[in-house]
Structure formats: structure tokens, C-alpha cells
Amino acid sequence: MSKSILIQGGHVVDPANQIDGPADVFIENGKIAKVGKGLKVKADQTIDAKGKIVTPGLVDIHVHLREPGFEYKETIATGTLAAVAGGVTSVACMPNTNPPIDDQAIVHFIKSKAEKEGHCHVFPVGCISKQRAGEEMSEMGELKKAGAVALSDDGAPIMNAELMRRVMEYAKMHDLVVIDHCEDMHLSNNGVMNEGEASTVMGLRGIPAASETVMVARNIVLAEMTGAKFHVAHMSTAGSVELVRQAKKKGLNVTCETAPHYWSLSDKSIKNYNANFKMNPPLRSDEDVAAIRKALKEGIVDCIATDHAPHSSTEKQCEFDEAAFGIVGLETLFPVTYSHLVEPGVVSLSRAIELLTVAPSKIVGLNKGTLSEGADADVAIFDITSEKKVDVNEFKTKGRNSPFNGWNLKGWPVTTIVSGVVKYQAE
């Protein structure tokens, strides 16, 4: 049985319960026992949170833990350690493992491994198609029964529209959200960065914005046709924003996420062919970045996710063309969100926390991201006053592939509590 903990004197932000003010949080038996001002309780441990903000543990529904198959990039142990070091207490892990999560056995493997070695809650996402091959639909019913919370072939789109139609119909029956990596591979044409002035000057093959946008359009049409829940993974283009806006206006079951790099970096940020700026979708134009920020401000974006994608240094310190797509993000998630979204006034602190907690939980149907009495005691404490430089060598993830290395940011996690147990404490 875990100790009881009293988090005292902090500023609690719990959007699910419309709390945004000074309060104490009392944790007992791994659950939130009480949230209120000046709690008079006896606790085994008291945490002084004066000057800090106290929030529900963050929920990241787009994480690559790489295990099984790519343990040299990341493991469930290191990935979840990185999560708690970033204030994240729940992750949904993507199925592009080897073997992929297209089988209930893999779901069980990940869940049991996470229980034994993990540092936070892990929720597997099952494959849309067998072997992620984009040809035949996976055993969604079994995957769900085993514990998969959503479906995705992330890293690859479902290019076959007919398959997507059937997947949506079938997934709807199981009440599973379909998360698509929206990309028309023909339009991407082996591109390695956003198509535009920057790719032209650098002489790198471009991925046009249309490559994402046309796929978002197709999927929205199919979502309307089937009534399925469709979620746009890592949205990056102005065109996608417009389409999602219209879909929402129509009342469709369409949601979307974006990642910190899509509002804080553009294709002009890529310098010296540094592959730590290479991911898919790629960093877009300034206009797209502006559209993503506007979408966050206007509530078109439903949640923030990292697309945490660790790679080994050899996969990144090489020719830009040959480098792997993807960047790590768990440990910079809140600092980049706070310093580049909240501080410039794009969204309020409370809205940012909502986008990082209760909102993503809702999309994949998790009972997470709140400080409601009786909820799992997943809590994060952040320091939003002191500035610190990002140093990838201090990361808990195995990946060092961050474009934010060297940035001065505020909003660093201080303490992370998972189910009533302190899993991370900043030094």
C-alpha cells in the first residue's frame, strides 16, 4: 500500500473540475482523496509545492516505446522513465514495433512488461491492419479485449481508401477510435522535408503540405460516411486545420492532435542538415505554423501529443536523406508547451493543461487526466518560473534526437506521481 501524500501550497490547475487556483491535494491509497484549500490532514509525506503548479499527470496519446523489436532505440522501461521525467503519467504507445501490435499476445506482452518495468501507465494502440501492411484489417475485437485503446498504423497511412472505409465501419462497432497518420505516399514521393523555399534552397526532396491535407480530407469523408471516430495524428498543415474545422462544424466524430514542434519550429529552422529536425510530417512553412497556433487558440486542436520517436545516434548522425524520421519529445513536452504556447498567450495555462490531460484521455476513452476525488492519483508538479537549458545528455530516453537541444525553457517538471507513488523527483 502506498504512502499518503499531501501536496501543499501549490497552484492547482485541474481543467476537468474547473479548478485553477491555490489548493492542496491529498493522496491516499493511490487515489485522489481530496483537493481543497488548507487541507488539515495527516499524511505520511508532505510535498511543498509553493510557487509551483500542480496538475493531473499529463496524458500523451502518441508515443513510440519501440519495444518489442527496437530496444536499441527505446524500451518500455526507458520510455516510461522519460515520460515521468516529463510529467507524463499515461502514454498510449504506437504499434510500429516488431512484431507490430496486431495481435493480442503483443498487447499482453506490453502491458505485463509495463507493469513490471514501467514507470507510468501504458496503453497500447493496436494496428489497423495486419502486420501494418495496409492490406487486411487486424483483429480489432481481440485487440480491444486484450486492452488496446485505439487503432493506428502510425508511421504509415492506410493508402487503400476501401480498406479505410471497412476499418472505420468495423472499428465503429467496437467503439474504437481510428488514429490515422494522414499522408498520401505518392504525393510524398520519398520526400524528406516540407516542400517549399527551404527544401528548394537545400536541394532536399520535398513533401508537399497537400500530402497530409488530401488524406485528412479523404478520411473525413469516410468518417462522415461511416460515422466512425476518426482522429488525425500529428496535424501539421493549414489545410488540415480548415478541413477539421469544417468537419467539427458538421458535427462529425473527428478529432485531431498536434505536437509541440509544429507550433514552435518551421522548415526554416532546419540548419546544417541536422537530422534532429527531420520527422514525418515534416516541419512546415511559417504559414502552416501560424495556422496550427491559430487552431490551438480557437479550439480546433483537441489535444497535444508528442509523437515521441527515439532513434539511435547512427540513425540520425548521417546523411539527411538517409536519417530516420522522428524526434523525442516526452521530456520537453511541457517546457515547450509552456514557453512557446502559454507564455506568448496563444492558450491559457488551464487550456494547455486541458489539452495535455483530460482532452487526450477522452479521445481514446481513458479515465485519466483529472484530480477528481477517487481518480487514480496521477499528479504532476511543474516549476513555471525558473529557466533551464535543454540538454539532451540529461534525457532519460535513449534518444538524443531533439531539435530543442540548447533551448532555454520554463515549465520543467519537479515531481511526478503515478497512482500515488512518486516516480520522478527533479534533482
Add this chain to the structure above:
Amino acid sequence: MTPKVKATVMEARDVDRALTRIAHEILERNKGLQDLVLIGIKSRGEVLAERLAAKIKGIEGTAVPCGALDITFYRDDQDTHTPDKIPQQTELPFDVTNKKVILVDDVLFTGRSARAAIDEIIDFGRPTAIQLAVLVDRGHREFPIHADYVGKNIPSSSKEEVLVRVKERDEKDEVVIAESEK
């Protein structure tokens, strides 16, 4: 930066007299201008070679072929020398094989420039002889090289610089001793 001049050792008329004498000496030693060519080391040696050519023509009535060398690529300090100015072109509008080459430079000092020039010339062909004419010999030789024709011997300290100025480039003809900039 202009080096600080300590003394003027040759004025324009001294330079002219010296060149006239050298022109006569060249003709005398070579018994005329048969197979004779003049090659100046850039940049002031080139000017002096042209002056000598004009004087020889004045004496003999016939023009003597005149060329110019840029010895930058033949310097023996390639390992430490940082190119500080853009190399000039070597211009030899004749074949040096079987010619008597009069190599012309402004100042003979260590002998290294002359060595480089001789190496460059023999890459162009096989002259029957190479003779060296300089306006000033200031001593301090580091190589076994001597001048066949000398305008003036000017004993100098190695801390000094001997500067030859020619009106084509420096507005007036003169030779001065200056403080070394190094």
C-alpha cells in the same frame, strides 16, 4: 601601412644611371644581343626588365624579348606561406630553350626568390645560360647565388628593409631603407 623610411639611398637619376650601366654590361658580357631574353620577377623586376629592354634597344637599335615571372607557386615556403595577395600570371611570350636568360629583380637578399625563378624558368625549357641582374644587392645570402649585374651594393641590417620604388607603380623612382614592419 607605410613603412618608416630611414634613408633614401638612390634617387631617380641614380636608378637610371645604374640601369644604363647594367644594359651596357649585359651587351658587353654577352657580346651583343644574340639569343638574349630578359625575364623580370614580378612585380618590380618586371618593370626593371622593361626599362633594360628599352635601354638595350636604344643602344643596339634592336628590341630584346621581354617576359615576366610570378614565382608564387615556386616559393620554398609553401608550408608556412599564407597567400596574402592574388598570384599574378607568368608571361613568357617566347621559348627559353637555347636562350641566354637575363633574370631581373629589384633586390637580391636571401637568394630564395632567384632560386624559385630559376626553377620556374627551367620548367619552361633549357636555356643555355641564366644570368642575374639586380638593382640592389643588400647581402644576407642564404643560398649560393650571386648577381652577375648589380646596380648598387647596399649593406643593410636584417632588421631593415630595402625598398625599390618605380614610377610605374610607386609614382617615383627611388631606393630607400626603411624600418622592418615585422
Add this chain to the structure above:
Amino acid sequence: MSWKSKDLLTIQDLSTAEIQTILDTAASFKEVSTRSVKKVPALRGRTVVLFFHEPSTRTRISFELAAKRMSADILTVQAASSSLVKGETLIDTLKTLDSMTIDAIVVRHKCSGVPLMLANATNASVINAGDGAHEHPTQALLDLYTINEHKGKIAGLTVTIIGDVTHSRVARSNIHGLQKMGAKVRVCAPPTLLPAGIEKMGVTVFHDLDKALEGTDVVYVLRLQLERQKKNLFPTIREYSMLYSVTSERLKRAKKDAIVMHPGPMNRGVEISSGVADGPASVIDDQVTNGVAVRMAVLYLLKGEKEGEK
């Protein structure tokens, strides 16, 4: 004299003064190539590695000749496949070479940016001999030299680059170089062969060759990679020639004294007619000659800076 860098990686990062320095230096080296003994000891004892990760004959030979004419020792490392296939990273290969104390490394690679990556990992001077579709700085320098040689100037000229700009590092380096030296640059190709945002590089875009040629001082024809047809970038070579081949008839639209250039190797009858390639306006052979001189100048200037650092 304005030369400060250890490497020559791009034209984009060169100043106008630096370009001028290279062109001026090249003039002296051009003279060396006219001698009967075409060799000077300027790089004696230096080791120059030609590190070619992409098939190349012309550029490699030109660099090799340039280095040999300066008495350098030359080592050619040709790798057909990418480093990842070979199982050794490029950086590791470079470190191996570096450990053998080389002075300069001339890099050709199919991936854009590789010379920049290598330059940060070695003390040797890195010369970009063409990286992906990014830059080919010595090609642009020899082109600038050739234009200046024939026109007596570069500033104020109108240069029209015709063909597959999307895949051309030659085009990119020339666009940067010509603009820095004060020329106006036009590009002419079907939209499928022009990269996104090319107009933001300061060029004027044409799709009609006849219009593009009007008032042009320099006609720069790019090589058409014939296999691009399979990528749906143009329907057939026949149609491409019909619309974009520079022929004697078309050339009449350019200025009377216009010159024609091509980086080679040419597809005669595709992007350029034999009549033009061998005609009086063609300076294509001069480009090749000047290539050696320009590369000698680059090797010479980089050597100087390297020593200056010690």
C-alpha cells in the same frame, strides 16, 4: 585578399569578394595549364583525397588534374553505395582518412548536405564537388569565370537557365553566384521541373523558351536526366525537345552576341542541338578548360587558410 574559410561548401555562403578572389586567382592558374610543363610545386607534399560517392567522370578528372598540376599527392576513394549499406557511417570513413593526415578532401555525394556534415568532422579542408540537388560550387565558379572571360563582366547580364532546375545543384549554385555578382537570372522549364518556391530565390520564371531567350546574354542549358520521364515530370523526350531544346533557330531570339553554356555531359538533340553545341556561340569547351584553373585556385586558396590557422 579576402579568403578566410577552411572549406568551400556552397556559393550561398560566399561573399562577392570571396568569389572575386577565386576568379582572380584562377586567371594565374589558367596560364599554368598553357605551359608545356603544366605543373607547379604549389601543393607539393600535400595529400588531396577525392571522395566520390556518386559516379562522376568530368568533375573527378578536373579535380584530379588540378591537384596534379599543383604537385599534390592524390588519393581517389570511390564508393558506389551509401554508407548505411556498407555498414560504416560516412563519418567513420572520414575519420579513417583523417587519421592518415590528409590536407584536403573533395567530396561528391548523392545526398544534399553531406560535405557540410563532413566539414564539421575533420580538420582537412572540405571542397564540395556536388551534393545531391544542393550545390556544386566549383561548377558555378568556372561558369562565372567563363562568362567573365567572354563578356568582360558579369554584373548587368541576363542569364537564362533552361531545364531541370528541381534536380540541379548546378542551377542552384549558379543562381546564388550569378546574383551575387550582379547578373539577372531567369529559369525556364515546365512547372514539373521547377522546384517549389524557386521564385523566392530571386529568379524570374518562364515556361515559354522563346520568351525566356529574348534579351538573354548567356544561355545556360542544363542536362536532362532522361530517366526523369518515368517519374511523370514530362511526357516524352520528344515533347521536351520540341518545347525546350535550344536550337540555332531559337537562339536567334537571344542577344546577337549571346553565349551558350552547358555543364555537360550533353544529350545532343535533346536539350541542345548539335548546331548550337558546336556553333560559334558555344563556350562549352572553355568551361571545361576553365574548370581545371578554377579548381586549382580553390585548392590553392584553401591550402593557404589551413596554414594560416597553425
